[in-house]
Amino acid sequence: MKFQFFRFYALIVLAAALLIWSFNHIYSATQEPAKNYQVDIDFFFKGYNKTINPESADHQLPLFNTIDANTLVLPSDIQMLLNDGHVIAVANEVGDTYYYKKHHDTNSLTQFGPFKDVQKESDIAPYIIPLFYSSLACLLLLMMRPIFRDLQKLQQDAAEFGRKPQPMQRSIKESSNIYPLANSFYAMSNKILSFIQMNKDLSRTISHEIRTPLARMKFMLEIISPNIKSSQKQRMQNDIVEIESLVSDYLSFAKVENETDNIHRALYPIKNFLQEVHEKFSIYEQEITISCQSDDVKVYFDKQSLSIAIQNLLTNALRFSKEAISLKFQLDKGFCVLSVEDDGPGVGDKGETLMQPFSRENIKEQNHKGFGLGLYIVRKVAIWHEGEFIISQSNQLGGAKMQLCWPNRP
Numbered sequence: 001m002k003f004q005f006f007r008f009y010a011l012i013v014l015a016a017a018l019l020i021w022s023f024n025h026i027y028s029a030t031q032e033p034a035k036n037y038q039v040d041i042d043f044f045f046k047g048y049n050k051t052i053n054p055e056s057a058d059h060q061l062p063l064f065n066t067i068d069a070n071t072l073v074l075p076s077d078i079q080m081l082l083n084d085g086h087v088i089a090v091a092n093e094v095g096d097t098y099y100y101k102k103h104h105d106t107n108s109l110t111q112f113g114p115f116k117d118v119q120k121e122s123d124i125a126p127y128i129i130p131l132f133y134s135s136l137a138c139l140l141l142l143m144m145r146p147i148f149r150d151l152q153k154l155q156q157d158a159a160e161f162g163r164k165p166q167p168m169q170r171s172i173k174e175s176s177n178i179y180p181l182a183n184s185f186y187a188m189s190n191k192i193l194s195f196i197q198m199n200k201d202l203s204r205t206i207s208h209e210i211r212t213p214l215a216r217m218k219f220m221l222e223i224i225s226p227n228i229k230s231s232q233k234q235r236m237q238n239d240i241v242e243i244e245s246l247v248s249d250y251l252s253f254a255k256v257e258n259e260t261d262n263i264h265r266a267l268y269p270i271k272n273f274l275q276e277v278h279e280k281f282s283i284y285e286q287e288i289t290i291s292c293q294s295d296d297v298k299v300y301f302d303k304q305s306l307s308i309a310i311q312n313l314l315t316n317a318l319r320f321s322k323e324a325i326s327l328k329f330q331l332d333k334g335f336c337v338l339s340v341e342d343d344g345p346g347v348g349d350k351g352e353t354l355m356q357p358f359s360r361e362n363i364k365e366q367n368h369k370g371f372g373l374g375l376y377i378v379r380k381v382a383i384w385h386e387g388e389f390i391i392s393q394s395n396q397l398g399g400a401k402m403q404l405c406w407p408n409r410p
Contacts, residue, residue, distance in 0.1 A: 011143065012140070012143060015139055015143065016136065016139070019132075019135060019136060019139060020132075023128065023131075023132045023135070062112060062113050062114060062115055063112075063113075064110060064111070064112050065110075065111040065112075066103075066108050066109070066110055066111070067108065067109050067111050068107065068108060068109075069102060069107045069108060069109050070107070072090070072100065072109060074088075074090075082100060082101075082102050082109075083102060085101070085102065085104075086101075087099055087100070087101045088100050088101075092114075095116070096113065096114035096115065096116065097113060097114065097115040097116075098111050098112065098113035098114055098115075099111070099112040099113060099115075100112075146176065146177070147176075147177050147178060150172050150176045150177075150178050150182070151178060153171045153172060154171075154172060154178065154181070154182050154185060157171060157185070158185065161189055165189075165192060165193055165196055166193070167190075167193065168186060168189050170182070170186055203250070203251055206247055206250060206251065210243070210247055211244075211247065214240055214243060214244060214247075217236075217240055218240060221233065221236055221237065221240070250373075263302045263305055263384045264302055265300045265301055265302050265385065265410050266300065266301075266302075266303075266410070267298050267299070267300055267410075268298060268299070268300075268301065268303060269296070269297075269298050270294055270295070270297060270298070270299050270301070270329055270336075271294040271295070271296045271297075271329075273303065273306075273307075274292055274294050274310070274327060274329060275292065277307060277310050277311065277314075277327075278290065278292040278327060280311070281314050281318075284318060288318065288321055288322075288323060288324065288325055289323060289324045289325070290314070290324075290325045290326075290327065291324070291325070291326050291327065292327045292328075293326070293327070293328045293329070294328070294329040294330075295329060295330050295331050297331050299331060299336050299408045300336075300408055300409055300410050301336065301385060301406070302381075302384065302385070305381045305384060305385075306381060306385075308377060308381065309377065309378040309381040309382075309404060310327070310338070310340070312374040312375070312377055312378050313340040313374075313375075313378060313402045313404075314327065314340060315374065316374050316375065316402070317340055317341075317342040317344070317399075317400070317402070320342055320344030320345060320399065320400065321342035321343055321344045321399060322343050322344060323343055324342070324343050324397055325340065325341070325342050325343075325397075326339075326340070326341040326342075326394075326396060326397060327339075327340055328340075328341075331408060334407060334408050334409075335387075335405055335406070335407055335408065336387075336405065336406050336407070336408050337403065337404075337405050338403070338404045338405075339401060339402065339403045339404070340401075340402045341394040341396055341397045341399065341400070341401045341402075342394070342397055342399040342400055343394075343397040343398055343399045344399035344400060345399065346393050346394070346398070346399050346400050347391055347393075347400045354375050354391060375389075375391070375402075378402070378404065381404070382404050382405070382406060385406035385407075386406060386407055387404065387405045387406025387407065388405055388406075389402070389403070389404055389405075390402075390403040390404075390405065391403075
């Protein structure tokens with residue numbers, strides 16, 4: 001990347017130097033016209049008009065005079081030109097110009113003048129400075145535009161890769177100044193694709209290679225159950241359930257990590273949807289009361305992912321609650337607010353930690369074995385819905401309050 005930086009820096013310096021050199025010559029040409037011995041004819045007419053009407057002209061008519069050569073002190077090189085018969089021009093302290101020519105075989109000079117030094121301002125002189133800065137700005141724009149154009153392409157590639165990870169076409173050329181950055185990004189995207197594919201293969205392996213032996217273990221347990229103690233049977237069943245729970249948690253984690261392109265938000269009646277989820281947990285209401293309240297409105301959400309999120313929240317609440325759980329939904333100023341509260345011990349200041357994958361803070365307290373992925377999955381669902389997942393203390397029941405918020409738009 002250092003090579004691209006110094007190359008771009010040198011290019012800017014050289015281009016700016018060339019531009020300044022060019023405009024310096026143009027400006028000098030307009031401000032300092034070349035001296036010559038040609039006289040504007042209007043100068044004589046103005047001098048002649050003064051002899052007729054003295055108030056009509058601002059200078060006198062040039063005249064020829066003869067002066068002594070010793071009265072004019074000149075540099076040696078100019079004196080040599082005069083001695084060789086050349087005409088020279090000399091300007092006095094007030095800006096009047098006189099022309100001199102030496103007489104042959106005499107020590108006298110012919111003087112012709114005076115001539116006023118009339119400076120004619122160039123028509124383009126006032127525009128030189130603005131034109132210079134405008135050209136410098138255009139130069140910088142032309143040199144920086146390819147960089148920002150390539151950065152925009154790279155940004156679009158990154159956004160597209162984030163929406164749907166897939167092999168990327170290299171849209172940045174090797175001659176670009178940001179090619180090292182783009183090359184690193186493309187290499188990183190290939191590694192991410194490899195990890196995603198490896199994760200998918202691992203999920204398939206777990207699904208097939210572990211669940212099949214579990215099914216055989218269940219079958220064998222039923223066969224040998226008459227010949228073993230009930231406590232031993234119960235222990236083996238608990239171990240099988242634990243393994244199945246771990247496999248289920250991991251597969252859910254792999255799903256939310258790799259299948260984000262299957263999320264489709266549509267308009268559904270939220271009250272009916274929550275009632276369906278609530279009925280699935282009605283079997284627990286003999287021990288814990290689960291209330292469900294919802295506004296009777298239609299909102300935008302993805303049924304499958306939100307159902308998983310709510311079930312994870314209710315399952316988590318069942319582990320900690322004592323008597324009551326509250327499931328509530330309301331539409332507040334264009335935002336959907338879904339909350340699950342319980343009367344358990346609460347989470348204290350561990351809210352952010354519990355949302356991280358493989359967090360086992362609450363698992364240790366409840367002597368429950370698992371990966372700690374439930375709340376992380378809820379957080380991912382919130383992100384898919386362009387919302388947020390908030391964990392706080394419940395003012396209503398005194399335990400934990402899990403709140404899922406997202407904008408009500410497709």
